[in-house]
Structures are given as structure tokens and as C-alpha cells.
Amino acid sequence: xxxxxxxxxxxxxxxxxxxxxxxxxxxxxxxxxxxxxxxxxxxxxxxxxxxxxxxxxxxxxxxxxxxxxxxxxxxxxxxxxxxxxxxxxxxxxxxxxxxxxxxxxxxxxxxxxxxxxxxxxxxxxxxxxxxxxxxxxxxxxxxxxxxxxxxxxxxxxxxxxxxxxxxxxxxxxxxxxxxxxxxxxxxxxxxxxxxxxxxxxxxxxxxxxxxxxxxxxxxxxxxxxxxxxxxxxxxxxxxxxxxxxxxxxxxxxxxxxxxxxxxxxxxxxxxxxxxxxxxxxxxxxxxxxxxxxxxxxxxxxxxxxxxxxxxxxxxxx
Amino acid sequence: xxxxxxxxxxxxxxxxxxxxxxxxxxxxxxxxxxxxxxxxxxxxxxxxxxxxxxxxxxxxxxxxxxxxxxxxxxxxxxxxxxxxxxxxxxxxxxxxxxxxxxxxxxxxxxxxxxxxxxxxxxxxxxxxxxxxxxxxxxxxxxxxxxxxxxxxxxxxxxxxxxxxxxxxxxxxxxxxxxxxxxxxxxxxxxxxxxxxxxxxxxxxxxxxxxxxxxxxxxxxxxxxxxxxxxxxxxxxxxxxxxxxxxxxxxxxxxxxxxxxxxxxxxxxxxxxxxxxxxxxxxxxxxxxxxxxxxxxxxxxxxxxxxxxxxxxxxxxxxxxxxxxxxxxxxxx
Numbered sequence: 001x002x003x004x005x006x007x008x009x010x011x012x013x014x015x016x017x018x019x020x021x022x023x024x025x026x027x028x029x030x031x032x033x034x035x036x037x038x039x040x041x042x043x044x045x046x047x048x049x050x051x052x053x054x055x056x057x058x059x060x061x062x063x064x065x066x067x068x069x070x071x072x073x074x075x076x077x078x079x080x081x082x083x084x085x086x087x088x089x090x091x092x093x094x095x096x097x098x099x100x101x102x103x104x105x106x107x108x109x110x111x112x113x114x115x116x117x118x119x120x121x122x123x124x125x126x127x128x129x130x131x132x133x134x135x136x137x138x139x140x141x142x143x144x145x146x147x148x149x150x151x152x153x154x155x156x157x158x159x160x161x162x163x164x165x166x167x168x169x170x171x172x173x174x175x176x177x178x179x180x181x182x183x184x185x186x187x188x189x190x191x192x193x194x195x196x197x198x199x200x201x202x203x204x205x206x207x208x209x210x211x212x213x214x215x216x217x218x219x220x221x222x223x224x225x226x227x228x229x230x231x232x233x234x235x236x237x238x239x240x241x242x243x244x245x246x247x248x249x250x251x252x253x254x255x256x257x258x259x260x261x262x263x264x265x266x267x268x269x270x271x272x273x274x275x276x277x278x279x280x281x282x283x284x285x286x287x288x289x290x291x292x293x294x295x296x297x298x299x300x301x302x303x304x305x306x307x308x309x310x311x312x313x314x315x316x317x
Numbered sequence: 318x319x320x321x322x323x324x325x326x327x328x329x330x331x332x333x334x335x336x337x338x339x340x341x342x343x344x345x346x347x348x349x350x351x352x353x354x355x356x357x358x359x360x361x362x363x364x365x366x367x368x369x370x371x372x373x374x375x376x377x378x379x380x381x382x383x384x385x386x387x388x389x390x391x392x393x394x395x396x397x398x399x400x401x402x403x404x405x406x407x408x409x410x411x412x413x414x415x416x417x418x419x420x421x422x423x424x425x426x427x428x429x430x431x432x433x434x435x436x437x438x439x440x441x442x443x444x445x446x447x448x449x450x451x452x453x454x455x456x457x458x459x460x461x462x463x464x465x466x467x468x469x470x471x472x473x474x475x476x477x478x479x480x481x482x483x484x485x486x487x488x489x490x491x492x493x494x495x496x497x498x499x500x501x502x503x504x505x506x507x508x509x510x511x512x513x514x515x516x517x518x519x520x521x522x523x524x525x526x527x528x529x530x531x532x533x534x535x536x537x538x539x540x541x542x543x544x545x546x547x548x549x550x551x552x553x554x555x556x557x558x559x560x561x562x563x564x565x566x567x568x569x570x571x572x573x574x575x576x577x578x579x580x581x582x583x584x585x586x587x588x589x590x591x592x593x594x595x596x597x598x599x600x601x602x603x604x605x606x607x608x609x610x611x612x613x614x615x616x617x618x619x620x621x622x623x624x625x626x627x628x629x630x631x632x633x634x635x636x637x638x639x640x641x642x643x644x645x646x647x648x649x
Contacts, residue, residue, distance in 0.1 A: 142335075149336050149625045151583035153590065154605065155343065158617055161609050162346045246463050250587075253465045254594050254606055269466065276473045287466045294461035 038307035045303020051296035055289075059105040063098065070098035078279050088281045090272065096285060099268060104289055106264040110179045111244040111293075117183035119237040122190025123229075127221050129191070130198025141195065144188050152185035153247060160256035175262040178251070182244055190236050197229045231308035238301035242294040249290050265290045318640070325633055332629060337389070340621040341382050344614040349374060352612070354400045372398045385615070389622070395615035402611060411604065411619040418600035422589050425520045429527035430578055436528070437535025438570070441543060442562060452532060459529035464588055468522045468595035475518045490514045493596060519596045523588055527581070534577045539570040572642045579635030582628050 040046055063070070068085075073093045081088040087096035129140040147155070159181045201207060202225060210224045226233075249266030251257035253273075258264040265286045272282035349355075350372055355365065369375040373384070385395065394408040440449040472493050479489040492515045503511070542548060543566055551561045590602030597603075601620060608616035 146332065146335050146339060148583075149332070149628050150340070150343075150621060151587050151624070151628075153587035154621070154624065157590070157605060157609055158343050158347060158621070161612060162348050242461065246461075249463045250465055250591055253463075254591065256606065256609060266463070266465075269463075269469075273469060276469055277476075283466075283469065287463070290463050290466070291458075291461055294463075295458070298457070298461055 035307045039303050042303035042306055044299045045306075048296040048299025048303065051292060052300055055104065055293055055296065056108060058101060059108050062101045063105065066098055066101060068095035068098045070094060070102045072098075080279075081281055087285045088279070090279075090282055091275070096282065099263070100265070100285055100289060103263045103265045103268045103286060104293075106175050106258060106262055107245055107248060107266070107290070107293065110175055110182070110248050110258070110264065111241045113176070113179040114182045114186055114244040114248075115237045115240040117180070118186035118240060119190055119233060121183065122187035122236075123194050123226065123233055125187070126191035126194030127198050127226060127229075130195040131202055131217065131221050131225065133199075137195070140191070144192060147185075147188055152188075153250065155185055156181045156247070156251055157254070157256050160251065172259075172261050175258050175264070178248060178257050182247060186240055186244065190233070190240070193232060193236060194229055197232060198225055201225045201228055234308060235301055235305045238297060238304055242297035242301070245290060245293050245297070265293075321640075322633075322637065325636070329629055329633070333626070336625045336629075337386060337622060338382065340618055340625065341385065343621065344618045345378065345381075347609065347614060347617065348612055350399045350612045350614060368400065385618070394619045394622075397611075397613050397616055399611050399613055402613065405616075407615050407619040410616065411601075411623055414599065414601045414604040414620075415623055417598060418589050418593065418602065421516065421519055421592075421598065421600065422523065422585055424516065425523035426527060426578075426585060428520065429524040430531055430574075432524065433528040433531025434535045434571070434574060436532040437537075438539050438562075438567060440532065440536040441539035441570075444540065449536075453536075456529035456533055459526060462526070464522070464526050465591045465595060467525055468519075468592055471518055471522050471525075472595060491517060493518060519592045519598065522592050522595075523585075526588055527585065530581065530584070531574065531577065535570065535574055538573045539566065542566045542570045545569075572639065575638040575642055576635045579631045579638065582631040586624055586628075 068075075072095065075085065075089045075093045075095055077089060077091055077093045079085060079089045085095050085097065087100060089095055090099065125140050129137040156178075160178075198221075207220060207224055210220050215224070245265075248257055248264060249269070252259075252264050252266030253270045255270060258267050260267075268286040269283060269290075272279070272286070275282040351365075351368055351374065354368070366375070373381050376384070388395065392408065394406075394411070396404040396406055398404075436452050440452050443449055475491045475493050479491050479493075482488065482490055490510065490513075545566075548561060548566050551565045552558075556565075586601070589600065590605060592598070593600045593602035594606060601624075605617065605620050608620065
């Protein structure tokens with residue numbers, strides 16, 4: 001079979017190219033080079049990515065490096081930002097740098113888990129619906145339409161006090177559960193997008209060829225169809241991180257999201273919402289971190305979209 | 318057209334039934350409304366059984382759903398059931414709350430739409446101008462802002478503005494804690510004064526996030542239209558630029574916005590929940606948050622049903638306006 005499809009066989013007549021394998025690898029690398037170069041040209045996107053990497057480092061390594069622990073509560077209360085406490089201290093006498101680092105870690109943890117889980121669910125179910133069509137498609141799309149009748153924020157809020165709000169084995173801790181609830185809402189739109197793309201891809205000639213060669217459904221979907229949707233999936237997953245950070249902050253702010261002993265940037269703002277006038281740093285610093293995460297991720301997502309998929313319009317819903 | 322509307326309305330019925338089932342399942346997953354009450358102290362089994370009977374948790378899931386659905390269709394949406402919450406009628410409460418929210422949201426949405434459309438059109442006509450870049454950048458920042466932070470900051474500014482007014486011998490005009498308890502009253506100018514004071518901050522807050530979405534869509538669709546052949550024809554035959562923009566381009570560029578406006582209803586509700594929490598309005602958002610905290614299944618259910626009906630009809634409206642505005646689209 002390979003003789004028929006190799007470039008040498010397709011090329012009309014002439015002598016076969018001597019080193020096809022080398023030719024192939026440069027070709028493959030070239031596409032990624034193009035993508036990377038297109039991304040690197042997008043200055044804001046590169047800045048966003050650098051910022052995002054920096055924030056991740058701060059969140060997951062910063063806590064260990066910072067001189068104060070988030071557990072220590074015996075600093076002077078409400079002291080304004082100074083050399084020893086660059087972000088000041090809060091009403092309980094805790095160092096705000098340590099608090100913000102910890103909040104950032106929880107917020108990012110939740111957002112990244114939401115992005116991964118909702119993308120996996122969305123891609124699998126969306127691909128299934130688009131490729132199988134028939135009743136599988138009807139069931140999945142009807143279900144998505146049905147759930148989209150209720151705004152996602154409302155669903156998460158309603159679930160917030162349900163019986164399953166503790167991480168098993170850790171009483172009181174609920175950040176993982178919040179991440180799961182958010183994923184249950186966010187996979188819907190990803191599944192829709194993937195389904196639409198798969199619907200059109202499955203009619204393409206190369207899929208027909210794979211089917212004619214006897215490829216199994218799984219092989220066709222994972223080897224032939226999904227690689228062609230990777231660009232859209234990556235962009236969607238990136239933007240989901242930003243959306244998840246904002247949604248998590250919002251529900252934690254109204255008191256129905258992450259709760260003590262866990263924390264998050266939204267919860268920090270909720271705890272300090274009455275300090276906006278007297279001790280503004282307690283409000284503005286967690287706020288600035290939320291905006292930084294979400295701006296960084298949005299810029300990065302925009303750059304990725306332009307780099308991976310220049311056809312797609314730069315308009316967000 | 319009429320056939321299409323009727324067909325869509327008929328499709329809505331099974332959708333509503335399925336949605337009500339889903340909502341009921343959601344509220345049952347909220348947890349036992351008697352949970353805390355049972356933990357407070359040891360109670361005689363008869364008292365617990367009576368309470369469970371009153372709440373309905375002694376019956377199986379499907380029976381409960383059936384009972385609730387039959388009553389709901391007949392106009393009895395149930396009452397609050399939690400011990401110590403009294404028996405507040407759900408229908409009464411939900412409808413009153415939705416009226417409060419609707420007053421706030423409709424005005425804000427219309428303002429956001431107008432500002433968004435205007436900014437989008439100018440941004441497209443003067444593409445890559447300073448105005449365009451500023452508006453695009455601002456919209457981008459707005460997308461990345463948590464709404465509740467905007468709301469909190471606006472509230473603080475409002476309080477300081479009130480202090481400023483008071484220092485200069487005026488009354489405290491802006492209200493930061495919902496509409497006045499006794500309702501609005503007094504002469505016409507008093508009414509305007511009270512209304513504007515109560516509405517200004519939450520409205521600004523809702524407008525801030527919504528106009529960003531509209532302006533982005535309007536800019537994109539306007540750019541699309543401005544590059545269309547018929548617009549070039551209109552320019553080529555010597556029509557004035559304003560006539561080309563308003564008579565030829567603008568009207569067609571509005572079509573996608575109508576759909577976005579209707580489909581954006583869900584986001585509006587989410588926005589209203591946050592705004593009401595910050596500004597202390599006793600609307601739908603407050604109702605949801607307090608009912609979830611109190612574990613009041615029927616109250617939450619009433620909220621979900623009203624929201625669901627609104628969104629389903631908004632979607633229907635989106636399809637219809639699309640067809641009316643764009644005769645190329647055939648619905649049936």
C-alpha cells in the first residue's frame with residue numbers, strides 16, 4: 001500500500017526522490033515551526049504566556065520560598081504594605097503575600113483541572129456525537145441543548161450546597177468538588193464545537209479512505225479526525241482556563257464556591273469586601289491577580305488562535 | 318412563518334417537560350432540607366416522620382416529581398418547607414423577584430445594546446483608528462474583569478460621591494442597598510430622583526460588562542458588511558458615505574446582533590445574580606442565593622423554571638427576529 005501513496009509513486013514518472021524519510025520529517029517540523037513563529041510574532045500573546053508561566057511558578061513554588069507562612073496569624077493586623085509585608089496584612093494578622101500565593105494556587109489548580117476535564121469530556125462526547133450521528137448524536141445534542149437552557153453559573157450555584165460538597169477523606173475541603181461542578185458545565189460548549197467540526201470532517205475524502213481501508217471507528221476518530229480539530233480544542237481549552245478562574249471567583253464571592261479551609265482569589269475578595277474603603281490593598285491585590293491571570297490567558301489564547309487557525313475570526317462569544 | 322412558530326412552540330412542550338425533570342433532579346441533589354434540623358438534637362421518630370411527610374421526602378423521587386409537576390401546571394408552585402422558614406408561597410415570591418430583576422435588567426440591556434452598537438459601528442467604520450484601538454482594548458479588559466469586582470468598586474465610588482454630595486449640602490442621592498423599602502412615592506420629580514438614585518449604580522455595572530460583548534460582535538459584523546460587494550457598488554455610484562453606512566451597511570449589520578442579544582439572556586441572568594448580591598436588591602439573584610443557602614427545593618425550582626421559560630422563549634425570539642430581519646432565511 002505504501003508504494004502507491006508515497007510521494008515518489010505520485011510524482012509523475014521521474015526518478016524516485018532518494019531520501020524520502022528525511023524529506024518527510026522536515027515537512028512535519030516545518031508546520032510546527034510556522035505555528036511557533038506565528039505565535040512568537042504575536043507580542044501580546046508571548047507576553048501573556050510569559051505572565052502565565054510566571055503566575056504558575058509563583059502559585060506552586062512561591063509558597064515554599066516566601067519567608068512567611070499562610071498559617072501564621074500573629075502579625076500586626078491591617079498593616080499597610082511595607083518592606084516586611086509587601087501586600088500588607090489582613091484583619092486576622094496574616095501576611096497577604098502568603099495568602100494571595102495560596103489563593104492563586106487554588107484558583108489556578110481549579111481552573112486547570114476544569115480546562116482538562118471539560119475538554120476531555122467535551123472532545124470525547126462531541127466526537128462521538130459527530131461521528132456516530134443517528135440516535136447517539138440526538139441524545140447527546142438534545143442533552144446539551146437541555147442543559148444550556150439553564151445558565152451555567154446558576155447550575156453551579158444550585159449544586160453548591162449539595163450532599164457531595166466534601167472531597168472524600170478530607171472533611172471541609174471542597175476545591176476539587178467545585179472544579180468538578182464547573183467542568184460539568186464547561187464541557188457543553190466544547191462538545192458542541194467539536195461535534196460541528198467532526199460532522200464536516202467525517203465527510204472528507206481522507207476519512208472515507210481510512211474507512212475503506214478498514215480502520216476501526218476508534219482509529220479513524222483518534223488518528224484521522226481529532227488531529228484535525230486539535231487547533232480549535234487547544235484554543236478552547238486555553239480560554240476555558242480564563243473563564244473558569246472568573247466563574248470560580250464569582251461563585252466563591254457569593255459564598256457558594258470554595259470555602260475555608262481551602263481558599264481562592266474570589267474567596268479572599270469576599271472575606272475582604274468590606275475593607276475596600278479603609279484597607280484597599282486587601283481588595284485590590286487579589287483583584288489584580290484575578291485580572292492578571294485572565295488577561296494573560298486571554299492574550300495567550302488569542303495568539304494561539306491566530307497561530308494555529310488563521311481562518312477563525314477573532315471574535316469571542 | 319406561522320406554521321414555523323406553531324411548530325417551534327409545540328417542540329417547546331417536550332423540551333419544557335425534560336427541562337423541568339432536570340431542574341427537579343438538580344434541586345433534589347441540593348441536599349435534604351431537613352438535614353440540619355435533624356442534626357440539631359435528638360427528636361422523636363414521629364416528629365421526624367411528620368416533618369418528612371410535610372417536606373415530601375418520604376415519597377419516592379418520581380412520585381414527588383409527579384406531584385410537583387401536576388401542582389405546578391395548575392398554578393400551585395409549592396411553599397418553603399424548611400423548619401423555621403415559615404410557609405412562603407413560591408409563585409408569589411418568584412414572580413415578585415423576577416419583576417424586580419426585570420426592571421433592572423431590561424433597562425441595562427437596552428442601554429448596553431445601544432452603546433455597544435454605536436461603538437461597534439464607529440470602530441468598524443474607522444478601523445484601526447485610535448478610537449477603534451481604545452474601544453477594542455477596553456472591551457478586552459472588560460472580558461477579563463470579574464464582574465463582582467467592578468460592582469464593588471462602583472459601589473465604593475457611589476458611596477464617596479454621596480459623601481461629596483452631602484458635604485456640599487445635597488441629599489444622599491445614590492442608593493447602594495437596593496430600592497427603598499417603602500417603594501417609590503412623592504411628586505414626579507421626587508420619583509425621578511428616587512428611581513435614578515436606586516437604578517444608576519447597578520445599571521452602570523451591568524452595562525459595563527454587556528456592552529463589551531455587543532460592541533465586539535457589532536464591529537465584526539459591520540466590517541463584514543462594509544467589505545460586501547453591494548456596499549462597494551453603493552460607494553461606486555457616488556452615494557454619500559453616511560448614506561452608504563446607514564442605509565446600506567448598518568441595517569444588514571444589525572442582523573447578527575439581534576440574535577446575540579436574545580441568546581445573551583443567560584449571561585444577563587448570571588450578571589444580575591452578582592449585581593444584586595453586591596447592591597442588595599431583593600431580586601432573582603438574591604432569591605437564588607438565599608434559597609440555595611436555606612436548601613429550599615421548591616423555591617429554587619420556581620427560580621429555575623422561570624429562568625428556563627425565559628431563555629427558551631428568548632431563543633425562539635432569536636430565531637424569529639433572524640427570519641424577519643433577513644428575508645433570505647426561510648424557516649419552513
